[in-house]
Amino acid sequence: xxxxxxxxxxxxxxxxxxxxxxxxxxxxxxxxxxxxxxxxxxxxxxxxxxxxxxxxxxxxxxxxxxxxxxxxxxxxxxxxxxxxxxxxxxxxxxxxxxxxxxxxxxxxxxxxxxxxxxxxxxxxxxxxxxxxxxxxxxxxxxxxxxxxxxxxxxxxxxxxxxxxxxxxxxxxxxxxxxxxxxxxxxxxxxxxxxxxxxxxxxxxxxxxxxxxxxxxxxxxxxxxxxxxxxxxxxxxxxxxxxxxxxxxxxxxxxxxxxxxxxxxxxxxxxxxxxxxxxxxxxxxxxxxxxxxxxxxxxxxxxxxxxxxxxxxxxxxxxxxxxxxxxxxxxxxxxxxxxxxxxxxxxxxxxxxxxxxxxxxxxxxxxxxxxxxxxxxxxxxxxxxxxxx
Ligand SMILES: [Zn+2]
Ligand SMILES: [Zn+2]
Numbered sequence: 001x002x003x004x005x006x007x008x009x010x011x012x013x014x015x016x017x018x019x020x021x022x023x024x025x026x027x028x029x030x031x032x033x034x035x036x037x038x039x040x041x042x043x044x045x046x047x048x049x050x051x052x053x054x055x056x057x058x059x060x061x062x063x064x065x066x067x068x069x070x071x072x073x074x075x076x077x078x079x080x081x082x083x084x085x086x087x088x089x090x091x092x093x094x095x096x097x098x099x100x101x102x103x104x105x106x107x108x109x110x111x112x113x114x115x116x117x118x119x120x121x122x123x124x125x126x127x128x129x130x131x132x133x134x135x136x137x138x139x140x141x142x143x144x145x146x147x148x149x150x151x152x153x154x155x156x157x158x159x160x161x162x163x164x165x166x167x168x169x170x171x172x173x174x175x176x177x178x179x180x181x182x183x184x185x186x187x188x189x190x191x192x193x194x195x196x197x198x199x200x201x202x203x204x205x206x207x208x209x210x211x212x213x214x215x216x217x218x219x220x221x222x223x224x225x226x227x228x229x230x231x232x233x234x235x236x237x238x239x240x241x242x243x244x245x246x247x248x249x250x251x252x253x254x255x256x257x258x259x260x261x262x263x264x265x266x267x268x269x270x271x272x273x274x275x276x277x278x279x280x281x282x283x284x285x286x287x288x289x290x291x292x293x294x295x296x297x298x299x300x301x302x303x304x305x306x307x308x309x310x311x312x313x314x315x316x317x318x319x320x321x322x323x324x325x326x327x328x329x330x331x332x333x334x335x336x337x338x339x340x341x342x343x344x345x346x347x348x349x350x351x352x353x354x355x356x357x358x359x360x361x362x363x364x365x366x367x368x369x370x371x372x373x374x375x376x377x378x379x380x381x382x383x384x385x386x387x388x
Contacts, residue, residue, distance in 0.1 A: 033082055034074060034097040034345045035304060035321040037281070038063065040105045041112040042221070045326045051218045053144050053186060058326045060111045065336050066324065067121060070097050070345070078122035079239040079279050083302045086316055097345075099123040100304070100321065102243060102281055103138055104131070107221065109229040117236065124239035125230075126281035126304075129268040130246040133226040138247050139201055140193055140284075141222045146208035147185035153212060161188055168207045172196060193284065197252045227272055234273055241279030242266055242300070249283050250291035258291060263298035278302060281321070288360040292317050307355035308347055322347065 039056040041063055047054050058066075070076075074097035082098050099116070101108045104127035116123050131138065137145075147161070154160065161182040162175050172195040182188050192204060234240050244250065244261040245268065253261065262280070269277045278301040282291065285306025292314050295303050303317040310318035328344055331337040343349060 032320070033077075033092065034070070034095070035082070035100065035319060036066075036070070036097060036345070037100045037102055037304070037306065037321045037323045038108075038112075038325070039102050039323075041101070041108050041110075043107075043111060047326075049186070050148055051145070052221065053141065053189075054327075055186070055325050058324065060115065062326050062336065063112060064115060066329065066341060067099070067115070067119060069338050069341055071119070071121070073342075076121045078237070079124040079241070079302070081122075083278065083316075086319070087301065100241075100281070101125045102283075103247070104128065104225045104230065104243070106223045106225050106229070109225050109233065113233055113236075113238075116238075122237060122239075124241055124279065125233060126241045126243035126279070127225070127230060127269070128243050128245060128247045129265050129272065131224055132230055132272075134224070136224075137219065137222050138224070139198065139205070140189060140247070142205055142214075143192060143201065143208075144185050144189040145214050145218060145222075146205060146212060147188050149212040149214070150208055151183060151185055151188075155183070164207070164211075165204065168204070170196070170200060170204055193249065194286070195252070197254070197257070198246065198248050231273070234275070239279060240269060240273055240277065241281060242269055242277055243281050244283055247283050249286040250294065251286050251288040255290060255294070258294040259297065262291075262294040262300070266298050266300065280304070280317075282306075285321075285323075285355075286357065287318065288358075307357065308350055309355055309357070309359050311359070320347075 038058055040052070040058070042052075042057045042059055045054075045057055045059040045062065046052070074095045075092075077092075077096045077098055079098055079100070082096070085092065099121060100123065101112060102125075104125060108125065112123075128138075150164075151161075154164075162178075165171070165175065172192075174191070174195070178187075178191055192201060196204070230240060242262075242265040245265040246261065248257065248261045250258050250261065266277050266280075280295055280298075280300040280303040282303060282305055287295075287303075287305060289311070292303070292311055295317055296314065301316060302319060304319050304321040306321055306323050308320050310320065322344060324341075324344060329337055329341040331340060
């Protein structure tokens with residue numbers, strides 16, 4: 001609540017004094033295109049967190065408010081146009097925005113796609129071809145739901161996640177110090193997702209499946225698109241990019257697995273789409289030097305992160321993208337606030353709450369986002385790799 005008051009007050013003051021333009025200049029995002037990312041688009045947003053990760057959902061109504069406000073101040077462009085401008089240089093004559101969706105949830109097809117078509121807004125979607133058209137859930141959803149149910153049960157029995165993991169031979173740094181987060185399924189899910197390779201993660205998931213059961217009605221809303229849906233969106237003009245084969249967080253994986261996830265997903269997508277795939281989004285925004293190399297070697301030209309860090313040698317493979325959800329732009333009364341959305345798109349709050357990831361590419365920890373002309377200078381230097 002207190003944080004929300006500060007957020008609303010800051011947005012209001014910055015809006016009145018034009019201060020967010022100053023801050024945008026400081027973060028380097030003043031002239032940068034606004035690349036926006038969403039996950040699920042639900043009919044009605046429910047904050048209880050029992051059947052879905054709240055921070056991955058936005059209601060159709062709230063999405064429309066975002067898009068309407070952005071559309072009045074920015075020109076919506078496709079990822080193809082953004083990529084071409086970034087690669088070959090040239091300023092945009094007006095502020096531009098790109099809308100993207102991660103993970104390929106079926107509700108994006110059902111709720112966002114009709115809205116985008118009605119408004120004529122170009123958009124992009126990053127999918128995991130190993131999961132499209134299957135009954136499998138995304139690993140973060142399955143883990144989150146299982147943890148929510150396990151915590152509810154263990155609370156009464158006095159059991160804890162660290163003890164459960166140790167009993168199953170799973171250890172990861174910080175497990176002993178992170179005990180306080182292990183009553184809330186969201187930070188616990190993030191901790192495991194960020195710390196374990198996928199094979200270990202699925203070992204934890206299988207162990208949790210022996211503890212608690214997931215009800216079919218909880219699983220249905222989390223289903224992913226099938227290939228017919230993806231192809232229909234592609235034919236309608238949406239850019240389809242890769243999000244790895246199975247939503248693997250690349251820095252957690254071996255070099256071999258990294259390559260299989262990066263290159264394998266591109267081959268599979270191109271086979272289904274019958275068109276080249278040039279865009280990639282790092283799952284959960286996780287990248288490091290080895291992940292960037294794998295993406296470059298797999299032949300992607302553009303890759304998107306979720307923070308302001310970027311690799312100066314590969315600016316086109318570390319393009320900043322702002323993730324938004326239902327509550328991203330609410331004021332202290334819980335009402336949509338245009339000044340807060342404006343601040344979000346200029347990365348104002350990221351000056352305070354910085355990305356904690358060590359991406360291992362210098363200068364980690366610094367805000368070094370560049371605008372389009374400087375990116376184009378890098379593009380020339382990288383052209384041999386990026387043109388692959
Ligand atoms: Zn994702
Ligand atoms: Zn970062």
